[in-house]
Amino acid sequence: MIDEIFNMAEINVTLNFTTALLTIFTAFVLGIVISFTFMKTNNKGASSPQGFSLTLVMLPPIIAIIILLIGNNVARAFGLSGAFAIIRFRSAAGDPKDISYVLFAMAAGLSCGSGFFGYAALFTAILCLFMVVLNKMNFGVSNVTSKLLKITIPEDLDYQGVFDDVFEKYTTSYELRKIKTTDLGTLFELVYSVKMKEDINQKEFLDALRCRNGNLNIILSMNADVASY
Template sequence: MLDMDLTTAFNTTLTFWSAILTVIVSFSLGISISVTYMKTHHKGYYSQNFSLTLILIPSVIAVIILLVGSNVARAFSLAGAFSIARFRSTAGDPKDIAYVFFSMAAGLACGVGLFGYAALFTVLLCVFMFILCKINFGAKKTCSKILKIVIPENMNYQGAFDDILKKYTTNYQLCKVKTTDLGTLFELVYTITMENDKNEKEFIDELRCRNGNLNIVLAMDAAPTDF
C-alpha cells in the first residue's frame, strides 16, 4: 500500500511525456551550445569529445532535476551516489569551463520546466558569443615569444642584434647565454614582445644575415628554460 502511494505521488509530479519533452528540449539546446563552441573556438582547434559532452550535459542535468524534484530524500541519495565517482580531467581553456556552466544552466532550466526561458537565454548567449568572436574581443595587439640565436664563438654577442630587435620588437631581454658544439658556438636566448602586424620572416632574415646563417628559433608560448 505504501509503495502504491509513493508511485502515485511520483507520477503526479513526473509524467512520461513531460520527461520526453524535457530530454528533447535540453538535448536541442545542448546541440546549439556545442555548435556555438565549435564555431567560436580559436581557428577551429577544439576537442570533439568536449563538443559531444556539451550536448549531453543539459540532458543529464535536466534528468537529474526531474528525478530529484522537491524530494529531500532523493536529493541526498543522489548526492551520495555521485560522491562515489571521482572525476579527473586536465586543466583546460577557461572558456571551456564557461561553456560547461552554460550547458548546466540550460539543463537546470529545462529540468524545472522553464523551457521558454532556457531557450531564450541560450539563444541570446550564443548570439553574444558569435558577436564577441566576430569582433575578436579581448585580443592582444602584441605577443610574447622566445628567440634563440646561434652565433660563432668569435662574435661579440653583447649588443650584436640590438638594432634589429629595436626595429621589430617593442621589448626584448637577453635571458640566457650558453656555449655549444664544444665551445665553437654560442646560443643566445631572448624574451621578446612583438606586435602582431610585424613580418616575422623579414625579422628572421635580418637576423640570419647578422649571425652568418646559423640556426634561429622563434618560439611562441615557451619559457627560456625550455631551451
C-alpha cells in the same frame, strides 16, 4: 499560452515518461544549439576538439536527468553530491571561454530539469546571439599576439643581453621563459615570449638573430599559448 510555457515549473509536475522525454529532448536540442555556437565562435577553428563539442551537446540532458531524479528528495541530493565528490578530474584547465560554455550548458540543463523550458530556450537564444555578435566584433582581441621564439646558441656565447638590441628594434615586449642545454651541453636553447611590432618583416628579424647565434637553429612559433616548449 505563453505564460503557461514559461511557468510550467509552478505546476505540480510528477515524473512520468512523457515529462522525461520532453525534458531530455528539449535539453538535447539546446545542447546542440550551444555546441554549434561554440564551434562557430571558437577562434581555434579546426583545432577545436570534437570531444568538447560533443560534451556541450550531452551536458544539458545529463544535468536535466539528474534534476529530474533528485526532485525534492534531500537524501538523493546528498547522495549524488557525494558520488560526484569522489570523481577526480585529471584534465588540464582549459580556455576560460570553454569553461563559460560548460557553465552555459549546465544552466540550460538545470532549467530544463526544473521545468522552465521556455526560459531555458529564451536565455539560450539570447546568450548564443550575444556570443556570435561579440565574436564578429572581435571583442577583447588584442592586435598584438604573443609568439614563441626558440634560439640555439653555442655554449661559449653569453646569452644575457646578447639579443636585447635586436628585440628592442623588432618587438614591443620580450621575456626569457626557459634556458636548457642540448647536444651534451655544447649548445644552449633559449625560449622567449615576444610580441612583434606591426609591419615588421619577420625575415629581417630572424636574419638579425642569426648574425648573433652563429646561424644555428631558430624557431618562431605563431602562437605562444599552443606551442610546446
